[in-house]
Amino acid sequence: MKAAQAMVKCLEQEGIKVVFGYPGAAICPFYDALSESGIRHILVRHEQNAGHAANGYARVTNRPAVCIATSGPGATNLITAIATAYMDSVPMVVITGQVSSDQIGRDVFQEADITGAAEPFVKHSYLVKDASAIPRIFKEAFYLAGTGRKGPVLIDVPVDIQNVDIDFDYPESIEMRAYKPSSKGNALQVKRAAEAVVSAKKPVICAGGGVFSANACNEVLELAVKADIPVVTTMMGISCIPGSHPLNMGMIGMHGVKSANLAVNKCDLIILIGARVGDRAVRSPSFLEENAKIIHIDIDPAEIGKNVKVDIPIVGDAKLILNQMLEILPELRHGEWISELLSFKTAPSFEKREGGVINPKRFVSRLAERMPDDTICVADVGQNQIWTCNFFCMKGGRFLTSGGMGTMGYSIPCAVGAKLASPDTPVVAICGDGSFQMQMMELATICQHNIPLKIVIMANNRLGMVHELQKNLYGGNTTAVFLDGSPDFIKLAGAYGIECERVSSDDEIDGAIERLVLAKGPYLVECRVSPDEKTL
Numbered sequence: 001m002k003a004a005q006a007m008v009k010c011l012e013q014e015g016i017k018v019v020f021g022y023p024g025a026a027i028c029p030f031y032d033a034l035s036e037s038g039i040r041h042i043l044v045r046h047e048q049n050a051g052h053a054a055n056g057y058a059r060v061t062n063r064p065a066v067c068i069a070t071s072g073p074g075a076t077n078l079i080t081a082i083a084t085a086y087m088d089s090v091p092m093v094v095i096t097g098q099v100s101s102d103q104i105g106r107d108v109f110q111e112a113d114i115t116g117a118a119e120p121f122v123k124h125s126y127l128v129k130d131a132s133a134i135p136r137i138f139k140e141a142f143y144l145a146g147t148g149r150k151g152p153v154l155i156d157v158p159v160d161i162q163n164v165d166i167d168f169d170y171p172e173s174i175e176m177r178a179y180k181p182s183s184k185g186n187a188l189q190v191k192r193a194a195e196a197v198v199s200a201k202k203p204v205i206c207a208g209g210g211v212f213s214a215n216a217c218n219e220v221l222e223l224a225v226k227a228d229i230p231v232v233t234t235m236m237g238i239s240c241i242p243g244s245h246p247l248n249m250g251m252i253g254m255h256g257v258k259s260a261n262l263a264v265n266k267c268d269l270i271i272l273i274g275a276r277v278g279d280r281a282v283r284s285p286s287f288l289e290e291n292a293k294i295i296h297i298d299i300d301p302a303e304i305g306k307n308v309k310v311d312i313p314i315v316g317d318a319k320l321i322l323n324q325m326l327e328i329l330p331e332l333r334h335g336e337w338i339s340e341l342l343s344f345k346t347a348p349s350f351e352k353r354e355g356g357v358i359n360p361k362r363f364v365s366r367l368a369e370r371m372p373d374d375t376i377c378v379a380d381v382g383q384n385q386i387w388t389c390n391f392f393c394m395k396g397g398r399f400l401t402s403g404g405m406g407t408m409g410y411s412i413p414c415a416v417g418a419k420l421a422s423p424d425t426p427v428v429a430i431c432g433d434g435s436f437q438m439q440m441m442e443l444a445t446i447c448q449h450n451i452p453l454k455i456v457i458m459a460n461n462r463l464g465m466v467h468e469l470q471k472n473l474y475g476g477n478t479t480a481v482f483l484d485g486s487p488d489f490i491k492l493a494g495a496y497g498i499e500c501e502r503v504s505s506d507d508e509i510d511g512a513i514e515r516l517v518l519a520k521g522p523y524l525v526e527c528r529v530s531p532d533e534k535t536l
Contacts, residue, residue, distance in 0.1 A: 002163060004032065005033040007030050008033045010135060010170060019068055022046070025097075027071070027096070029159060046442075048080050049442050063091065065417065069097070071098050073112070074110075075097075076114065079117060082094060084407045089150050122152050125153065129158075132166045134157075135170045140174055147181050183320055186316075197295075197329060201334070204264060207234070207241070222322075228332050231247050250390070257345075276307060277308045295314065301313075361387050363456075365391045376399075377427075378400045378410075380409070381410065400418060408438050412429050419453055420449075426454070429455050433483055434462070440489075443493065454519070460533065462481050499521065503526070
C-alpha cells in the first residue's frame with residue numbers, strides 16, 4: 001500500500017475515531033487515503049484550532065488525539081497549540097506534511113523546518129525519510145505521547161514519502177531502550193511519606209493537572225477522606241474533587257481564594273501531586289521550604305525540586321503511588337485544622353450591578369448551579385478564566401483551561417474537541433470578547449458539524465486582564481487594550497444560524513441561563529460587563 005494509506009492504517013490501529021485538521025498540497029496524499037477511512041475528520045478554520053481541539057479531545061479521553069496540517073504556514077500555525085499541550089502535559093500526535101524530500105533545505109514554496117521550530121515544545125519529533133519506517137514511527141509516537149509525562153509528538157512527512165509503496169506491518173508493542181518512564185513509587189519513599197502524614201498536625205494536599213493525567217482523582221479523594229486532609233488545587237487541578245466537598249479549600253495562587261492560600265501558608269506538611277509549583281500558584285517557594293515538610297509526587301523527575309526544595313520526592317505514576325500510600329496509612333483526623341480553614345471559606349455574595357452591565361461572578365455561579373452535574377466547563381484566558389475558576393463550582397464534571405501557556409483563543413476549539421470526545425456530556429465554553437475574536441471563525445466548524453456547544457462571552461470592550469493590570473500597576477495608563485471596532489456578536493452568531501442573546505442586567509441572568517441549558521443546538525450568550533469589574 002501507499003505510505004499515505006499506511007499512515008491512516010496506523011491511526012486505525014491506534015483506535016483513532018476523530019482527527020482535526022486543515023489540508024494543503026503537501027499533506028494531500030494522506031487526506032486522499034483518509035477519505036476512504038471510517039475516521040471522522042473535523043475541518044477547523046485555522047490550524048492552531050485543530051491543535052486546541054485535539055487538546056480538548058485528549059484531555060477528556062486521556063489518550064493521545066490527532067491534529068493535522070500541511071507544510072509551511074500550516075505547520076507553523078500549529079506551534080502555539082503544540083506549546084499549549086506541552087506546557088499542560090496533554091498527549092497529542094501532530095501530523096504535518098512537508099515538501100518533497102529532495103527539495104528540503106532549498107527554501108522552496110511552503111517549506112518550513114517544523115521539526116526544528118517545534119523542538120522546545122514536543123516530547124519528540126520525527127522527520128520521515130524512509131517510508132517503510134512509518135508503522136514503527138507511528139507506534140513510537142503514540143507510545144511516547146501517552147506514557148510517562150504525557151505530551152505532544154510531531155511526525156513530519158514529506159509529500160514524496162507519502163506516495164511510496166510499502167509493506168504494512170504494524171508493531172504490536174514497542175520497546176525504546178532510552179525511554180523508560182517510572183510507574184510504581186519507591187517503597188521506602190512511600191513509607192517515609194506515610195509516616196510524615198501520620199506525624200503532621202496540619203497537612204494539606206495540593207493537586208495539580210498531573211492528577212488527571214494519572215487518572216488519580218478517586219485516589220486523591222480517598223486519601224483526603226481517609227487521612228482527613230484538606231485539599232487545595234492549582235488551576236489545572238480544579239475539578240479533581242467536587243467543588244462543594246467539605247475538604248476542598250479551593251484554588252491556590254495569586255488569583256486563588258483565601259481558604260486555599262491560608263492552607264498552604266499555615267500547613268506543616270504539603271503533599272504535592274502532579275503539580276509543578278509555578279509562580280502563579282506559589283509566589284514564594286522559600287516560605288514553603290522553611291515552614292513545611294514537602295512531599296512531591298510526579299511522573300517527571302525533572303519537575304521534582306525544580307521550583308521548591310523537596311523533603312520526600314517520589315517519582316512515578318500518581319495513581320499507583322497513592323494506592324501504595326493508602327494501603328499503609330491508618331485513618332486520621334484533623335478536625336481542628338480543617339475547622340480553622342473552613343472559618344475562612346465563606347459563601348460568595350454578589351452585589352447587584354446597575355447601568356446596563358451584569359455581575360459576571362454571579363452569572364458564572366448561577367450557570368454552574370443550573371448546568372448538569374457532569375458538565376465539562378472550558379475557560380479561556382483572562383478575567384473570564386479567573387471568574388470561572390473561583391465561581392463555577394464543579395460538581396462532577398471536568399474543568400479545562402490553558403494553564404501553563406495561558407493561550408487566548410483556546411476555549412471554543414477545546415470545547416469542540418471535548419464535546420466530540422464525549423457527545424452526551426454538556427460542554428460550555430466561557431471566554432472574553434478579546435479571546436472570542438481569536439477563535440470566532442470556529443463558529444463555522446460548530447455549524448458544519450452540528451456540535452451543540454454552549455458559549456458565554458464576557459464582553460467589556462477591553463482586554464480585561466491587561467486593562468486591570470495597567471490600572472493597578474502602571475498608574476492607570478491604559479493603552480492598547482480597547483476593542484473598539486469589534487463586531488456585534490449577536491448579529492455574528494445569527495449570521496451562522498446560532499441561537500443567541502445578550503444579557504445586560506442581573507435580572508436577566510436566570511432566564512438567559514435557562515434558555516442556554518435547554519437549547520438543543522449551539523447557543524451563545526453575550527454578557528455585558530463593566531470595564532472596571534475586578535478579577536477578585
